Amino acid sequence: MFKSVVEKNDNQKTLEKVVKDRIEPLLEEAMQKFLGITIRELEKDITEKIEHTKLIGITVRTDLPFKDAKKLFKKEFLERTIQTHYGNISEVADVVGLDRRSVHRDLKSLHVDIKKLREKMYKPRYFEKEAVDQLLRRSLDQYKSVIRSEKLGQMVDYVPELSEQIANILPNTTVRWKDAEREFERIYLKAAVGRHKNLSETARAIELRYETLLRKMKKLGMEN
Helix, strand or coil, X not given: CHHHHHHHHHHHHHHHXXXXXXXXXXXXXXXXXXXXXXXXXXXXXXXXXXXXXXXXXXXXXXXXXXXXXXXXXXXXXHHHHHHCCCCCHHHHHHHHCCCHHHHHHHHHHCCCCHHHHCCCCCXXXXXXXXXXXXXXXXXXXXXXXXXXXXXXXXXXXXXXXXXXXXXXXXXXXXXXXXXXHHHHHHHHHHHHHHHCCCHHHHHHHHXXXXXXXXXXXXXXXXXX
């Protein structure tokens, strides 16, 4: 446990150094080239998300009940991991931190078509690049009312190249299922709580027991 915490802190420090030394200059260069200025608020928004968000890039279906949304999320998480690890289930289990038999059970219950997935493999960092791409687009979209559309459009057109550059220099840290699950619950519950008047109503809407909702929120450090 102690070793895990130390390793996590070291990984975070490494990420923060990469962001400061290599990613911030990339963002500043791109903004100067396409916007003519460096917008510090935009730069901070992007770098903080990179530092504190798991770059999973899977859409969280907040319109579905909690358990159904989580099943879809886990299915796509496993499918993507399979596609970036050459369809090797043993390797996938090791990478995501799950028992191999547990992974096989999940693949069966979630109706994952292994044969079809193996027909289309991706490079190891492909989905990380896609996640960075989405992050950049969301951040830029917040500035569409204050940046001239022509300049913003040029910056958006550059996003695929910029996101690939960023993904390639990020520390190569694998997202384990435990971390992905936590990120799913954080995004899902934050959206659900924001849509309803109180936690009792939220629990009924997402089909979770009230006590279970409170426990999950406490574990995630969310205020109730």
